[in-house]
Amino acid sequence: MIKNIAVLGCGLIGASWAAFFASKGLRTKMFDIDSATTKRGRDQAVKYLHRLVELNSIPQESLDEAVSNLQSVNSYQELLQDCDYVQESVLEDYDVKAEVYRTLEQHLSTEAIIASSSSGLLMSQMQLALEYPLRSLIAHPFNPPHIIPLVELVPGEKTASETVSAVNDFFIQLGKKPVVLNKEVPGHIANRLAAAVWREAIALLDDDVASLEDIDNALCHGPGLRWALMGQHLIYELGGGEGGYQKFIDTIGASFSTYWEDMQSWTEIPESAKTKAVAGTKELLETRSREQWTKWRDEKLVKIIQILEE
Ligand SMILES: NC(=O)c1ccc[n+]([C@@H]2O[C@H](COP(=O)([O-])OP(=O)(O)OC[C@H]3O[C@@H](n4cnc5c(N)ncnc54)[C@H](O)[C@@H]3O)[C@@H](O)[C@H]2O)c1
Numbered sequence: 005m006i007k008n009i010a011v012l013g014c015g016l017i018g019a020s021w022a023a024f025f026a027s028k029g030l031r032t033k034m035f036d037i038d039s040a041t042t043k044r045g046r047d048q049a050v051k052y053l054h055r056l057v058e059l060n061s062i063p064q065e066s067l068d069e070a071v072s073n074l075q076s077v078n079s080y081q082e083l084l085q086d087c088d089y090v091q092e093s094v095l096e097d098y099d100v101k102a103e104v105y106r107t108l109e110q111h112l113s114t115e116a117i118i119a120s121s122s123s124g125l126l127m128s129q130m131q132l133a134l135e136y137p138l139r140s141l142i143a144h145p146f147n148p149p150h151i152i153p154l155v156e157l158v159p160g161e162k163t164a165s166e167t168v169s170a171v172n173d174f175f176i177q178l179g180k181k182p183v184v185l186n187k188e189v190p191g192h193i194a195n196r197l198a199a200a201v202w203r204e205a206i207a208l209l210d211d212d213v214a215s216l217e218d219i220d221n222a223l224c225h226g227p228g229l230r231w232a233l234m235g236q237h238l239i240y241e242l243g244g245g246e247g248g249y250q251k252f253i254d255t256i257g258a259s260f261s262t263y264w265e266d267m268q269s270w271t272e273i274p275e276s277a278k279t280k281a282v283a284g285t286k287e288l289l290e291t292r293s294r295e296q297w298t299k300w301r302d303e304k305l306v307k308i309i310q311i312l313e314e
Contacts, residue, residue, distance in 0.1 A: 006170075008033075019034075019046075042076045055302065092120045119141055119171060120142045141157060151309070153179070168184060203268060
């Protein structure tokens, strides 16, 4: 039974994870190698909890208890005492993760689970640093984890199937929507899909097909609306009418070949595109500050999630 959580790394994702676990009544300790970040991370997690109350995601009555579930600590030793589950959210770098895992195991019970938030590294590679790799896996959230339900569970070569089922059950119980990969690939599922869309969004901008705002609008007001409800496969099953997915593949789907042939396949963002992309988003920040956009996003996200839960 998972009761005591250790959040390791208190940057953007660690702070948000901490708010999530604390909001679910779990004792959550937080530690970052940089003590100022540990403190800032806890303050940020407390802010997130207040926001969750404002958004009606958690009741006002449970706020004090949720805040008291959050404890910032000053060492690995304190962090890992009595810990059942570690959510590691340190920098996305094999060397940093390896060093962290070696330190972790000096203080952690062999029963405790180690879950990495990694956006796209391979667990098998990270497991090389672990003496007890059976209890480790990737549990990749989508930003911000205190709101977005998806968690991708990715086992490495040495992960025990019991570890995957235990973490899957744990997240289902907490109201998350875990998906389990059969095998590891760089970027898991969601970030590979995001990478495909992102490359095209950048290529369209670089090729002056439309403005950055219109490219983003084309995504939000069309496909994005459906994507909140169903994935690409089901969408095209419905897109084929009575003939279903088979008909879609044979008719409209066949014309996609012309698009794919015309699309870019680069693996490094061209310099010209970087400049345009960064300048374009700066303009968007003139209408609302980054903080205002984040607040706006989170309010709408919670409403969408509530609709989906109806
Ligand atoms: N940013 C995102 O949108 C996002 C989304 C999902 C998953 N992730 C994943 O989450 C992880 C963290 O990403 P982030 O965006 O929060 O990065 P971040 O830079 O905001 O935070 C990383 C933190 O790790 C700390 N750290 C570095 N070495 C450490 C050590 N040895 N011990 C303890 N703490 C240490 C740093 O001080 C920093 O505060 C990465 O693996 C990333 O791929 C990121």
